[in-house]
Amino acid sequence: MYLTAPGPCGPTGPMAPVAPVAPVSPLRPVAPVSPLGPVAPVSPLRPVAPVSPLGPVAPVSPLRPVAPVSPLGPVAPVSPLGPCGPTVMPRAEFCSGAGPVETLSKYVPGVSRRL
Secondary structure, eight states, X not given: OOOOOSSSOOOOOOOOOOOOOOOOOTTOOOOOOOTTSSOOOOOTTOOOOOOOTTSOOOOOOTXXXXXXXXXXXXXXXXXXXXXXXXXXXXXXXXXXXXXXHHHHHHHSTTOOSOO
């Protein structure tokens, strides 16, 4: 097929058909390249075992139950209300016939003798 153009130009040679061109995306995803080569991601919160200068040491809990040691030896527990029962009342008061109100008023503040 020859194309002829009006004017001073003569006939031209045959033209090749235009081949279809695949579209090129300008936003191709590109993997980031590290200047140090492939580097594994590092977590800033990675657990690290503590190293003791004394070697492996068993962890010590600050809340570990410790039996209290009295400098006076074994001591019977004391009631926060004071000695107000017949088991801890002195024998002289118990035998004198003092009532529980009189005994309580002696040891516990705020207890009136008159009830």
